[in-house]
Amino acid sequence: MRLMMKFTIPVERGNETARDGTQLQAIESLVKATNAEAAYFTMIDGERGGYIFFEEADQAQLTRLNEPMLAALDAAIEIVPVLTIDDLKRGLPN
Secondary structure, three states, X not given: OEEEEEEEXXXXXXXXXXXXXXXXXXXXXXXXXXXXXXEEEEEEOOEEEEEEEEEOXXXXXXXXXXXXXXXXXXXXXXXXXXXXXXXXXHHOOO
């Protein structure tokens, strides 16, 4: 299933981890671990954040992906399924 992970990093923790290098390390590890098909980074409601798009068939693996971001960055994480246009076409009646 194709998923979108949205994450935000609190400002104070983001400042600390940007200075000591753990922010970039955690995000690079996440992108690699998910084998992301796309990854975008931006500001979300005034905090550092991003969107990672990836495939995952085993729900149990989400814990493996979430925990490093939670522990290293105090990140808030949301994961939702997403559709391509082809998925949408298959799901909608003709």
